Amino acid sequence: MIWILIILSSVSVSVALWPAFPSHIAGGIPLTGRGNFKQVTGQQRNTFSYPKGPIIPERSQVNRLCNCKNEVQAVDARIRSEHSLVERLQIKVDDLSNIVYNLRSVVQDYNLQDRRNVEERLSQQFGQSIIVSFSARVRANKSFLGPTAAIVFDEIIVNNGEAYDPYSGVFTAPVDGVYHFASTVLSGFNSTIETMLMVNGEEVGRMFSGAFLSRGSGTNNVLLNLKEDDEVSVNVFYGNGDYVHGLWSTFSGYLINPLY
Numbered sequence: 001m002i003w004i005l006i007i008l009s010s011v012s013v014s015v016a017l018w019p020a021f022p023s024h025i026a027g028g029i030p031l032t033g034r035g036n037f038k039q040v041t042g043q044q045r046n047t048f049s050y051p052k053g054p055i056i057p058e059r060s061q062v063n064r065l066c067n068c069k070n071e072v073q074a075v076d077a078r079i080r081s082e083h084s085l086v087e088r089l090q091i092k093v094d095d096l097s098n099i100v101y102n103l104r105s106v107v108q109d110y111n112l113q114d115r116r117n118v119e120e121r122l123s124q125q126f127g128q129s130i131i132v133s134f135s136a137r138v139r140a141n142k143s144f145l146g147p148t149a150a151i152v153f154d155e156i157i158v159n160n161g162e163a164y165d166p167y168s169g170v171f172t173a174p175v176d177g178v179y180h181f182a183s184t185v186l187s188g189f190n191s192t193i194e195t196m197l198m199v200n201g202e203e204v205g206r207m208f209s210g211a212f213l214s215r216g217s218g219t220n221n222v223l224l225n226l227k228e229d230d231e232v233s234v235n236v237f238y239g240n241g242d243y244v245h246g247l248w249s250t251f252s253g254y255l256i257n258p259l260y
C-alpha cells in the first residue's frame with residue numbers, strides 16, 4: 001500500500017515535471033494508454049523527494065505519462081483556440097479603429113466645408129481678398145459737433161473690404177468675427193473733448209482729450225466680438241466737447257478672425 005502511494009507520488013511529480021523531461025526519456029516511451037489524470041496537489045508535491053540518478057519510468061508511470069500527453073494536447077488545443085479568439089478580436093479592434101479613422105476624416109471634411117462656406121461668402125463680398133481693415137483720419141478741424149455726433153474720419157488711409165464709410169464715420173461688420181478698433185482724438189487748444197467707441201449706439205470705451213493752455217489727445221483700444229452688420233463708430237460723449245483737431249485724430253479697425 002505504502003509502495004503504491006510512493007509510486008503515485010513520483011508519477012504525479014513526473015507529470016508536473018513533464019515539460020522539463022529530457023527528450024530522450026519522453027521520446028523513448030511508447031505513448032499509449034488512457035486514464036483519468038488527476039491534478040497534482042501541493043501536499044503530494046511536498047512529500048516527494050526527487051530520486052537521484054536517471055529516471056527509469058515503470059509501467060504505471062508510462063501510462064500516467066501517456067495520459068499526461070493527452071492533457072498537454074488538450075491544453076495546447078485550448079491555447080490555440082484562445083489564440084485564434086485573440087486574433088479575431090484583434091481584427092475587430094482593427095475594424096473599429098478604421099471606423100474611428102474614417103469618422104474623424106468625415107468631421108474634418110465637415111469643418112473644412114463650413115470654413116470654405118464662410119471664406120466663399122467673404123471672397124464674394126471682397127473679391128479674392130478676405131482682408132477687412134481700415135484706417136482713417138479727420139481731414140480738417142471740426143467744430144460745432146452734435147451732443148453724440150459720430151466723428152467723421154473722412155480721409156481714408158486704407159479701407160480693405162470697404163466696410164468703413166468715410167461719409168458717416170461708421171464701420172459695418174461684414175461677417176461675425178473678432179475685431180480690433182483703436183482711436184485717437186486730439187482736442188482743441190486749451191479745451192477738452194470726451195468721446196466714446198460705440199457699437200450699435202452702445203458705449204464700449206471712453207476717451208478724454210484736452211490740456212491746459214495746450215492740446216491733448218485721448219486714445220483707446222477695444223477688441224469686439226461682432227455680429228454681421230454691427231456698427232462701430234467714435235462719437236462725442238454726451239455733449240462734453242465740440243471740437244476735434246484735424247490730421248491728428250484717427251480711427252482704425254480690422255478683422256482678426258471670422259467666427260463660424
Ligand SMILES: *[C@@H]1O[C@H](CO)[C@@H](O)[C@H](O)[C@H]1NC(C)=O
Nearest residue numbers: 138139140141189245246247
Ligand atoms: C486746425 O486749426 C489750427 C488752428 O487752430 C490750424 O493751425 C491747423 O492748420 C488746422 N488744421 C487743419 C487740418 O485745418
Ligand SMILES: *[C@@H]1O[C@H](CO)[C@@H](O)[C@H](O)[C@H]1NC(C)=O
Nearest residue numbers: 189190191192211212213214
Ligand atoms: C484756458 O482755459 C481756462 C478755463 O478752462 C480759461 O480760464 C483760460 O482763460 C483759458 N486760456 C486761454 C489762453 O484760452
